[in-house]
Amino acid sequence: MDRENMSVVDGAYAVAHAVNVCKPDVVAAYPITPQTNIVEHISQFIADGEMDDVSINVESEHSAMSLLVGASSVGARAYSATASQGLVLMSEVLFNVSGMRLPIVVTVVNRAMSAPLSIWNDQQDSISQRDTGWIQLYAEDVQEAADMTAQAFKIAENSNVLLPVMVCMDGFILSHVYEPVVLLEDDLIDEFLPGYSPLAVLDPDNPKTFGAFADPGAYTEFRYLQEVAMKNAIPVIEDAADEFKEVFGRYQGGLIDEYMAEDAEIMIIAMGSVVGTIKEVIPELRAKGVSVGIIKIRSFRPFPAEAIRKAVASAKVIVTLDKNISIGLGEGALFTETKSVIYNSSIRTPVIGFMLGHGGRDIPKARIEQIVMEAGEVMKRGITVESRYADLKEELL
Amino acid sequence: MTQLLAPGHRMCAGCGDALATKFALKGAGDRCIVVSPTGCIEVSTTPYPESSWNVPWIHSLFDNAGAVAAGIEWGLKKLGKKEDTTVMVIAGDGATFDIGLQAMSGAFERGHDMVYVCVDNEAYMNTGIQRSGATPYDASTTTSPAGKVSFGNPLPKKNMPAIMADHGSPYVATASIAYAKDAIRKVARAAEIEGPAYIQIHAPCCTGWKFDSSKTVEVGRLAVEAGLWPMYEMIDGRIEKAKKIRDRKPVEEYLRMQGRFKHLFTMEGGEEEIARIQAIADWNAEYYEME
Ligand SMILES: Cc1ncc(C[n+]2csc(CCOP(=O)(O)OP(=O)(O)O)c2C)c(N)n1
Numbered sequence: 001m002d003r004e005n006m007s008v009v010d011g012a013y014a015v016a017h018a019v020n021v022c023k024p025d026v027v028a029a030y031p032i033t034p035q036t037n038i039v040e041h042i043s044q045f046i047a048d049g050e051m052d053d054v055s056i057n058v059e060s061e062h063s064a065m066s067l068l069v070g071a072s073s074v075g076a077r078a079y080s081a082t083a084s085q086g087l088v089l090m091s092e093v094l095f096n097v098s099g100m101r102l103p104i105v106v107t108v109v110n111r112a113m114s115a116p117l118s119i120w121n122d123q124q125d126s127i128s129q130r131d132t133g134w135i136q137l138y139a140e141d142v143q144e145a146a147d148m149t150a151q152a153f154k155i156a157e158n159s160n161v162l163l164p165v166m167v168c169m170d171g172f173i174l175s176h177v178y179e180p181v182v183l184l185e186d187d188l189i190d191e192f193l194p195g196y197s198p199l200a201v202l203d204p205d206n207p208k209t210f211g212a213f214a215d216p217g218a219y220t221e222f223r224y225l226q227e228v229a230m231k232n233a234i235p236v237i238e239d240a241a242d243e244f245k246e247v248f249g250r251y252q253g254g255l256i257d258e259y260m261a262e263d264a265e266i267m268i269i270a271m272g273s274v275v276g277t278i279k280e281v282i283p284e285l286r287a288k289g290v291s292v293g294i295i296k297i298r299s300f301r302p303f304p305a306e307a308i309r310k311a312v313a314s315a316k317v318i319v320t321l322d323k324n325i326s327i328g329l330g331e332g333a334l335f336t337e338t339k340s341v342i343y344n345s346s347i348r349t350p351v352i353g354f355m356l357g358h359g360g361r362d363i364p365k366a367r368i369e370q371i372v373m374e375a376g377e378v379m380k381r382g383i384t385v386e387s388r389y390a391d392l393k394e395e396l397l
Numbered sequence: 398m399t400q401l402l403a404p405g406h407r408m409c410a411g412c413g414d415a416l417a418t419k420f421a422l423k424g425a426g427d428r429c430i431v432v433s434p435t436g437c438i439e440v441s442t443t444p445y446p447e448s449s450w451n452v453p454w455i456h457s458l459f460d461n462a463g464a465v466a467a468g469i470e471w472g473l474k475k476l477g478k479k480e481d482t483t484v485m486v487i488a489g490d491g492a493t494f495d496i497g498l499q500a501m502s503g504a505f506e507r508g509h510d511m512v513y514v515c516v517d518n519e520a521y522m523n524t525g526i527q528r529s530g531a532t533p534y535d536a537s538t539t540t541s542p543a544g545k546v547s548f549g550n551p552l553p554k555k556n557m558p559a560i561m562a563d564h565g566s567p568y569v570a571t572a573s574i575a576y577a578k579d580a581i582r583k584v585a586r587a588a589e590i591e592g593p594a595y596i597q598i599h600a601p602c603c604t605g606w607k608f609d610s611s612k613t614v615e616v617g618r619l620a621v622e623a624g625l626w627p628m629y630e631m632i633d634g635r636i637e638k639a640k641k642i643r644d645r646k647p648v649e650e651y652l653r654m655q656g657r658f659k660h661l662f663t664m665e666g667g668e669e670e671i672a673r674i675q676a677i678a679d680w681n682a683e684y685y686e687m688e
């Protein structure tokens with residue numbers, strides 16, 4: 001990357017800058033740690049005359065998302081950012097947004113859910129909203145979170161998609177870290193992201209009804225068409241990454257990205273900032289003769305079933321890492337989904353799952369090494385424990 | 398001219414909401430965008446693939462009409478398309494007094510240019526006549542039923558117009574489906590005024606209040622004549638004028654017409670309860686200088 005073009009900024013700034021570059025017509029958000037810095041930066045841009053006065057201070061996240069429903073339905077490009085309790089407060093409206101096919105973009109700065117109260121990172125918040133019909137993209141680093149913002153608008157507004165997008169970035173780990181990044185280039189954006197031209201808007205000259213009530217004779221087909229749109233999004237997400245590369249010269253993967261995965265026997269599947277740590281560990285382990293690689297999930301919804309099935313070809317064991325848990329199943333979402341997409345295929349590779357890094361618990365390199373070693377044992381001896389916490393403190397129980 | 402609310406919708410015969418909706422549309426004209434939260438009006442006008450709306454219309458959800466309307470207004474302004482468009486909410490009392498109050502409060506505080514019409518049928522009718530913050534004292538509903546030890550709803554009606562006026566709304570009014578011209582004029586006036594205006598239209602519900610469906614307007618008129626539905630306009634928080642009532646009718650006449658108050662005439666202690674309701678009307682008459 002071109003070092004000269006790089007600035008050292010905090011993650012929230014890089015994202016706020018990218019939002020500004022994408023020229024939203026309306027921004028509505030409500031402060032919540034660790035998202036707050038994004039809205040604060042946007043407010044400052046406006047106060048300094050560096051951004052159009054598009055932002056509005058609302059009284060809750062529920063109202064933020066509702067306000068964007070109104071704005072998007074008249075044809076405005078609409079953006080919000082939130083986290084944790086705020087995202088879940090929006091939940092009701094999230095379904096309405098995807099059901100009305102409004103291409104709103106939200107940055108989710110991932111944070112644990114209360115109780116117990118925690119402001120720190122995990123991904124329980126966005127995972128809990130996975131069935132709201134939103135596309136969910138997960139960023140590995142600050143650069144990707146910023147770049148994904150532009151890709152998100154492009155994907156959402158594609159007329160074959162018309163689905164809202166969540167760009168998920170790990171709270172604090174990405175939102176508050178100072179990293180050298182290339183700030184999204186204002187002079188190139190028009191080439192990549194044209195203005196939003198909606199198919200249908202609320203307009204007195206051409207009255208339309210949005211959000212009609214569907215009886216059992218019609219409801220299923222609306223939902224089915226949302227699923228079709230998700231399928232349509234699969235190539236669109238990949239194209240957006242490719243086009244982004246052509247215009248900006250940066251590429252972080254399409255639906256997935258792979259690192260030393262081609263011949264790996266131990267295949268890690270993970271998403272978010274932990275991918276960065278894993279990518280540091282892998283060459284060290286490779287040097288010791290451990291055959292390990294990673295599939296990074298960029299798109300969790302749509303879930304990249306086909307891409308995963310292809311990418312695990314060489315694996316003798318698959319190990320998923322999850323910053324979330326489905327309580328009652330005792331598994332993280334990546335574990336469950338990965339098993340589900342390979343079960344009916346010819347792939348018979350064992351899959352094990354680790355949950356870790358919940359509520360902001362640090363994930364040191366040693367933890368990843370330990371997980372890889374355990375996965376290596378599974379290759380030899382088979383599965384003993386399918387899914388467990390990798391960083392449980394027994395002494396606290 | 399096409400009717401802005403086309404016939405063929407599924408509202409009950411004798412529905413007060415249907416009248417209120419028509420008056421609101423007549424007042425606002427065809428250059429409006431309507432937001433309706435969940436409720437009787439919403440479900441009965443938009444059974445896919447049909448719609449009664451000849452103006453652009455959106456279902457917000459139950460609890461957020463104020464915020465969705467704010468987004469439409471803000472979005473139109475930012476796109477440079479606001480011009481002569483009126484953004485109008487047509488919402489039930491439950492969506493207004495109770496679950497949607499926060500979103501509405503935010504929208505009014507921020508001063509979005511909108512007309513918020515609350516069609517007040519004094520309960521959650523869509524879900525089967527449950528009590529709301531707009532349900533009057535002693536009305537029997539399915540969640541505040543009269544019974545051996547209950548006279549029905551134990552709480553007085555919330556004073557929403559005052560709450561909205563205190564938000565700094567430039568125009569707040571009450572109206573009734575029994576006074577069509579007045580209601581239409583008030584909506585038209587609200588649409589002309591810049592800023593968030595609030596109009597609460599009394600809309601008797603024959604199904605929920607239990608009276609004959611031919612008597613909707615009569616019941617509405619009696620509420621006004623008995624002093625239980627004061628009609629007034631507030632400009633910048635001050636009552637400009639309240640409708641004068643000559644020969645105010647006893648509340649008993651109004652209550653007797655409706656099944657929701659039937660128990661007051663059969664239960665022991667009902668007389669004292671009616672006296673309490675009379676006291677509410679008397680207070681209104683004095684406060685709003687009706688006489
Ligand atoms: C969040 C939420 N809670 C509850 C409901 C169920 N619900 C739908 S409409 C309604 C009552 C509507 O009452 P009101 O606003 O007075 O309108 P009306 O039907 O009386 O015209 C309720 C309780 C819902 N749709 N959404």
Ligand SMILES: [Mg+2]
Binds near residue numbers: 491517518520
């Ligand atoms: Mg009601």
